[in-house]
Amino acid sequence: MRQIGTFTTAAASAALLLAISGCGSEDDDGGPIDPPPSSLTLSIAGGGDNVPDRYTSDLWVHADYAYTGTWGGSFRNGNAGNALKIWALDAGGGPSLADSVIVPNIGTVSDVEVSADGEVLMFSAEQGTDEGLYLYSLVDPSAPTFLDSVHVPAGLHTATFGEIDGRRYAFTAKNPPDPALEIFDVTDPESILPAASVPIPDNYGIHDTYVRGGLAFVFAWDSGVFIYDVGNGIRGGSPTAPEVVSGLVTAGNGVSPSVHNGWWFHNPVTDEARYLFIGQEGPGIVGQSASGDIHVVDVSDLEHPEEVASFRLPGAGAHNFWMDEARQILYAAYYNGGVVALDVSGTLSGDLSDRLLDRIEPGGSGNTFTWGVQLANGSLYVSDMLSGLWQIAVEE
Amino acid sequence: MVQPSLMLRAHGPARLRLTSTLNLEGVTIGGGELTPGAWGEGFVDRRHPHTYLHELMVTADDLLRDADGSARISLSAGKGFAPFGTDDPMSRPVLRYPVNHHLAQILERAVAIAAVHRRGISGEIGLFNGDEPERPGQWPRIGGRFGDSWAARVTGAPIAGLEVQGSHARVHSPEHRPGAGTDQSKWSLSGRWDGTLRRSPVYALVEWARTSEASGFFTFSSFLAEGAWSTGSHRLHYRLERTERPEEQRISHFRSLRPHLENSILGITRWTIHTAGYAAPSLVRGGVVLQPVVEISHGRIGKVGGGLFDVRQTYGKDNFWTVTLAVRAGFGGGMHRMGRYGAGASHDSIHQHREQQ
DSSP states (O other), X not given: XXXXXXXXXXXXGGGHHHHHHTOOXXXXXXXXXXXXOSOOEEEEEXXXXXXXXXXXXXXXXXXXEEEEEEEXXXXXXXXXXXXXXXXXXXXXXXXEEEEEEEOTXXXXXXXXEEOTTSOEEEEEEESSTTOEEEEEEOSSTTSOEEEEEEEOTTOEEEEEEEEETTEEEEEEEEOSSSOEEEEEEOSSTTSOEEEEEEEOOTTTOOOEEEEETTEEEEEOBTTOEEEEESSSSSSOOBTTBOEEEEEEOOOOTTTOOOEEEEEEEEETTTTEEEEEEEEEOOOEETTTBOOOOEEEEEOSSTTXXXXXXXXXXXXXXXOOEEEETTTTEEEEEOBTTOEEEEEOOSOOOEEOGGGEEEEEOTXXXXXXXXXXXXXXXXXXXXXXTTTEEEEEEEEO | OOOOEEEEEEEOGGGEEEEEEEEOHHHHXXXXXXXXXXXXXXXXXXXXXXXXXXXXXXXXXXXXXXXXXXXXXXXXXXXXXXXXXXXXXXXXXXXXXXXXXXXXXXXXXXXXXXXXXXXTEEEEEEEEOOOOOSSTTOOOOOTTTTTSEEXXXXXXXXXXXXXXXXXXXXXSOTTOTTSOSOOEEEEEEEEEEEEEETTEEEEXXXXXXXXXXXXXXXXXXXXXXXXXXXXXXXXXXXXXXXXXXXXXXXXXXXXXXXXXXXXXXXXXXXXXXXXXXXXXXXXXXXXXXXXXXXXXXXXXXXXXXXXXXXXXXXXXXXXXXXXXXXXXXXESSOOOOTTOOGGGGTTOOOOSSOOOO
16 A cells, blocks of 8 residues: 655755655566556456455555455454455466464454565554554465564554664554554564654544655545654654654545545656645445545645645545556556556646546446555556455556 | 433523523433434434433523514523424433434534514524534533534414424534534424314324435435324324434444544435334322333334445344333423424423423
8 A cells, every 4th residue: 555665864855866766665566667658458367256254455465475454344244354364376466365364353454564575564453452553474475473463542544664764663543532643663573662653633533654755644634644754854853753844635625635545656757756646535335435536736845735636536436546656657446436547647737537547346336345456566456345356457 | 211301491580591401311321222223423223312411591582572573582592402403302202212313403512593483483593513412421512613503494383283394404523523524414394283183182293304414425314203192191102204324333233433534334224113102191199290101113124225234234134123111200390392492482382292201
């Protein structure tokens, strides 16, 4: 869901863009820098309808394995979302279920991520007496082994790795009441240490974070997006003492801002880090309908972010993102709308509806409610609440 | 013990009037009252306890005295009901709370109401805080919330005993106290008749209510008809209700997730419930009235549209029976119609069909 980056404060902010260009996740496509395709086709390559016992939540793909969470806001076949699914990818990238980890006393595995070095699997958990943050070792990627966990009352909605000054942190979103950006030092994954707790206004609190270049973007529902310096140097902040740089409340478009997630786009073609894409999670009926737009914020002046463009898919709502930065394509999970591919090259302004390259509902109508998307190993992987894990082919 | 209430109505100088209701459900049913279909304030299938101070309204009545001719103008302020919808179910004959409580009434708010009554027609408009209570001991949030919501109601009495009303309200973030929740647009139409049939007191109410939320993304409708017929010291009552409600993510069988994290629900269900009851002759001892009541309900639960919510998976079946055996205990005067003040209560009379609890 988010990109893993490394950053050294000593690199100084002037070198930010150079540092960023090197901090792309090893999981992204990393292909040659080409102009965006004039046309693009998304098609089913593998997987699908493979998690009948539970509703699927987030995903992360690393090397030859994928990991998906499960959601327990409503039981499926009597099961809560207390499972982490482990998928082996075949030579063609097709997923097959290898194993499951059942985590006692939690109700939802809400966010999943693997560290950039592939050694640690992290997930956040909600509901149940043991909701919080979990770390597992991937020494054997087919059989994660428990390392440590920390209980966080009310649970964590998401968790994001950030590597700063040679240490690894987990930036997590603590649910209301008393919502907060909770930062943990997970350099030693067998010993999770609290690093900082930053209160977030109780306007539905904090939903997600995106950490890159020493900045933490905090997506805080109706309070909008906050940008924190956690090692960038622009405000002298650190992971133990984040300093706010600025904030912006994006347009509600008739409902409420409902700022949920984002991606700070580092465009290798223009060498700009100008645009922040924000997902608005509007009202929805889970499994049936959703709403909410993609908002584009110009953050070229980090202290004065400005909303410049938006994209709406009528009758559906945005959720998590992934970017093919080299090709300047944004992939957005869109709940009942499936997956959307947008051309985000060049200057972005106003209505981006003509930037739509393609869209696919992997499970078909009535069987699609897509949570997350990730580009890895040349394929697009999609986690769908109803129809499980899919491999999608991207063809130009 | 459900609905333990103490009502006080007082007339002061200069046409000042006090209307108050204390409610002790926070003590007696802090976990709510088992009521399949009921929802609201974080409760599911249990009717929530009311706040300890259910009403405390001061009314300056007939402000202009004779200067406005036959008109009667009033200003009311305090904690109570917004001028919307029908009377609180507590003041109506059927013991079981209707599913539509949160579609058909707006209660326990800090409210200011201007009302006028003339020639059998009254108009009310009120400002209030949109947020509903989160617990029995909580006060309305006035700072930053008072005046963020409004309601208006017109009531007429075309013939003796018949009262019709239409009302509309815009309520900001009722389910999230800090104000990040979705807004509601509410409509209500009702007709109520209090009269006699062959010398027996008869009460009848027909109401339709609709709440549109999140700019129309969610819509919940309700139709309800109820009546009571008294003969001698016996009384029969009946209600038919067909109401839609949201199915939210639950943290237990009877509680939904609060505070909210997002604006999604799992689906919408429609509850069709028949309730019939009989109230036996009262026993009066030392001013205390004791009235045995038996009530039986049959309900059917249907799903409206899509979503993950599964009626049979949740309840094991799609219909239910409930039986209630109760004794109403009361003393003093009758109940007032909770929900109307000053000139807006010009159609009011002490309720004929419900003894004080």
